Amino acid sequence: MPELLHDDLGATLKSVVLGAIDEAACRGATKVEAEHLLLAISASDDVAAATLAEVGLDHAGVEAALRVERENALAAAGIEPVADERLIAARDARPGWGTSIREALSRGNFRVRRARPRAERERLAVADALVGVLRADLGTVPRALAYAGVDRGALVARLEALR
Amino acid sequence: MQSPDPTGSEASDLAAVVALRELADRLEDAAVERAMRAGWSWTQVAEGLGVTRQAVHKKHHRRLEGAGLDLRRRNA
Numbered sequence: 001m002p003e004l005l006h007d008d009l010g011a012t013l014k015s016v017v018l019g020a021i022d023e024a025a026c027r028g029a030t031k032v033e034a035e036h037l038l039l040a041i042s043a044s045d046d047v048a049a050a051t052l053a054e055v056g057l058d059h060a061g062v063e064a065a066l067r068v069e070r071e072n073a074l075a076a077a078g079i080e081p082v083a084d085e086r087l088i089a090a091r092d093a094r095p096g097w098g099t100s101i102r103e104a105l106s107r108g109n110f111r112v113r114r115a116r117p118r119a120e121r122e123r124l125a126v127a128d129a130l131v132g133v134l135r136a137d138l139g140t141v142p143r144a145l146a147y148a149g150v151d152r153g154a155l156v157a158r159l160e161a162l163r
Numbered sequence: 164m165q166s167p168d169p170t171g172s173e174a175s176d177l178a179a180v181v182a183l184r185e186l187a188d189r190l191e192d193a194a195v196e197r198a199m200r201a202g203w204s205w206t207q208v209a210e211g212l213g214v215t216r217q218a219v220h221k222k223h224h225r226r227l228e229g230a231g232l233d234l235r236r237r238n239a
Contacts, residue, residue, distance in 0.1 A: 070185075072170070074182045076172075076175040077183055
C-alpha cells in the first residue's frame with residue numbers, strides 16, 4: 001500500500017491520494033481505483049478541482065457520472081442496480097491499490113515539468129495527476145465522462161496549459 | 164488500431180464484468196455480515212458461499228471484528 005504514497009508526490013497530491021483511499025473505503029471497494037482518485041481530486045480545493053467543476057464535474061457531478069456508468073455497465077449484462085440498503089456492510093478501512101490508479105499516476109504529466117521550479121511542480125501536481133486519470137481511453141473513468149458528455153481531450157488540454 | 168469507443172458494445176461487455184465483480188464483492192460483504200450478526204458460524208457461512216472456512220475467515224474477520232461484532236465462540 002504505501003509505495004504509491006512516496007514523498008515525491010508533494011504534500012498536496014499526497015493528501016489527495018489519501019483522500020482516494022477514503023473514497024474507496026467508504027464505497028466498500030476492495031481496491032483504490034482511478035475513479036476514487038478522480039473523486040478525491042474533485043473534492044479538493046486545488047486548481048484541478050476548479051477545472052473539473054467548470055465542466056460540471058464537482059464532487060456530486062463525478063458521483064453522478066460514476067453512478068450512470070455503473071448502471072449502464074450492469075445493464076449490458078441484463079442486471080438491474082441493487083438497492084443500496086442491501087449493500088450496507090462494515091467497511092474495510094484498508095483497500096489495496098488497483099491497477100487503474102497505478103496506471104493513472106504513472107501516466108501523469110509530471111515528467112513534462114521535471115525541469116520546472118519545485119514550487120510550480122508542487123502547485124500543479126494534482127492537475128498533473130488528473131491528466132494521468134484522464135489519459136485512460138478505456139475503463140470506468142472514460143466511460144463515466146463519456147456518459148456525462150465531457151470532452152476528455154479538451155479537459156486534458158486545459159490542464160496541460162496551466163502554469 | 165485506434166482506441167475503441169469506451170461506451171461501445173465490446174467495452175460495455177467488459178465494463179459489465181467489472182461492475183458485476185464489484186457488485187458481487189459488496190453483496191458478499193453485506194450478506195456475510197448479516198449472517199454473522201444473526202449468529203451463524205464461520206463454517207456455516209463458508210458452506211453457504213461454497214468456500215472453505217479459512218477463506219471466508221481470512222477475507223472477512225478483520226472487517227467484522229473492526230465493526231465490533233463479537234466473533235468469539237464462532238469457531239465451529
